Amino acid sequence: MSRLSKILAWLFIAFWALTALAPALITPGDPLAINPAQAFQAPGAGHVFGTDESGRDIYTRVIHGAGDSLFIGLAATAVGMGLAIVLGTLAAMAPRWLDGIILRVLEALYSIPSLLLALLIIAFTGPGVGPAIIAVGLSTAPGYARLVRSQIRTLKNSEMLEAATVLGRGTWLKVRNHLVPNALKPLLALVTLGVGQAVIWAAALSFLGLGTPPPAPEWGAMLSAGRTYLHLAWWMSLFPGLAIVVVAAGATLIGRALGGKARTI
């Protein structure tokens, strides 16, 4: 990663972190304030991104929506990764029969398309932010878990682990100090890629009305609302859509760069 792209990556992260944590600093307006007189205003001087059917400012809503969208994306990745670490480590360390059972379950889950799996989970839990996080997290976990398992299995037979055994380290210390940290290092890039993916999926669930409920300013939900008026107010869909693209593409680029770095080591 060159110096410049490093700075750009950090600026990108800092910008979205600020947007998510303190949107009021960037835009002073209220994302929920209705002004029917101003409905369907095209992008212009008063409203940079235009307004929606109830006259709410799209720019304010996109900025305020970052919190929900990014939170779901990050939280879902954390859930998926956390589950993957537990399952993958367990499978790698377990006796052969238990490893087999865990692997078959993971493979069965892996064979279902992730979004369908997420929809299935929401069908049981009902829509909402929490269920969306759990649904996206659960559906990404099997892929990560298989990677964690193979990483740990490789490390388990390394001289490093033998040295730890000779020093008298028990299984728990070996897992905590050596196996998991070293197994996760090459997965860092993948996780960054995963955040972008999770943001898209979270938006997709909201688009289908299964994530954040309206009128909260969530990007997927805004896209969905804009769809009805696509022929007369394109800006209602374009700007939340752009936000999703920018975040997902940014996360992907950073992930790629991290991946390149991991390969050179």
Place this chain on the structure above:
Amino acid sequence: MSIESQSSGQERAPLITVSNLSVSFGCTVAVQDVSFTLSPGRALALVGESGSGKSVTARSLLGLSGGTVTADTLQVCGRDGLALRDRQWQGIRGNAVSMILQDALMALDPLRPVGREIGDALKVHGSYSRAERRARVIDALKRVHLPDPELRARQRSTELSGGMRQRALIAQALIGDPQVVIADEATTALDSKLTALVLQQLRQLKEQGRAVLMISHDLAQVANLADEIAVMRRGKIVEHGPAAGVLEDPQHEYTRTLLRAVPSGVPRFVPLSASPAPAAPTAVAADAADSAPALRAQNLSMSFGGRRAVDSVSFELPSGTTLGLVGESGSGKTTTARIVLGLQKPDSGQVQLLGQEFAPRKESQRRELRRAMGAIYQNPLGSFDPRYTAGQLLADALSKGKSKRAAGGYRDEVAQLLEQVELDPALASRNPRELSGGQRQRLAIARALAPQPAVLVLDEPVSALDVSIQATVLDLLDRIQQETGTSYLFISHDLSVIEHMSDRVAVMTRGRIVEQADTAQIFGDPQHEYTKSLLSAMPRLR
């Protein structure tokens, strides 16, 4: 073949003349003002540590240095090496000048039959038919005395033993009938029997009238073969002369250091390096004989598949002493070490540590006992967690894995350990990857010493090190044994290291210990045929 038919006249024109050769990579100069000649039927040895520029010098004779080459003269078999283009070099490589590679056992493609691998050189160099190529490959394999050459040529390198692969590689270097053969550390990392084989082959090449350039870090390896020795250091030749003169009456201080570093024939505890530590050649462990042994192995056996890797191995390690376990690669030394360390459960037999049951035993029951035994490996880097700095590795070992932060109360102890192994405490913040091979091994020793073990199992601890670095590490091990009374189970294929380090020696082959006696007895009056054959293969300086 044309060479063999020539008369073995003494003063023939040199095949290679090099004067004031310099090679640089960017602004670092790897080789500076090196001059020598290679004549038919003569062998020149280039000796020096890794990084001294020996390999770069040799590679520039093949146009492979990869750097910027300047020289007053670079005559290679009648051609001006400075003017040659890459395609023209290809005509010289393998034909006029060939090279036996350093990583001998890895240099053959595991997926192709050995015969085809060797015949490739003919495809490049001549217009031979398939049948002719085959005949010449078989002929070359016969010349290096490979048994069943027809069968071996059809096999892949993985189906060949180490010795056969080594012969195949030499055949590969000879197939183009070169006038000059370069052996770049061709004996490094080989056990003594294979080393003897390679040296014998090189001697034959010399007698056939070829010029041999041998590159090694070990003066003992070249002592028998070389007519001339050139000692290199930091890209320059510091001493150059007839072999006998360099070995018996070295002029340069560095040559003396290298000679002193050769461990064979040097009594125990006599320093091999000019380290500042005072020599104390008195036997500290004299009273150890009557106390209980630190380590005892009884009837260890272990099979993999149908093969017996370890077969009824028994030994005792009296406390405060060193037991040397010596054997060729594949003799079962490392499996024995793994059983002793409790990393592999034996099929039968027991290991006792300090009089207590150690293996086979449940891991949870022997965890406390584990602190009494440490291990040092050939490749220390592989045994370190790559995320840890040197200091963190030691803090982790001191705190039993609870903390890796040196600041958490372990700073003084970490510094103490580093000082004990003669490392600068400032290195604590470095990652082991940034350390040199010798420093890494010192760090591994420091980590093994952290729990104050009674026994250290050292599996080829110095085999990957240059002789001069090896000398300093061996001196360190000697000093630690004198200071702490730690007992060593010292495993090596290198007889001279074993001779210098051991009180008792056990000779192992095909999973069995065939002879076990005091060091002087083994090296002075060996009883078993195998021991005798090992000793006769040992390269000797003194």
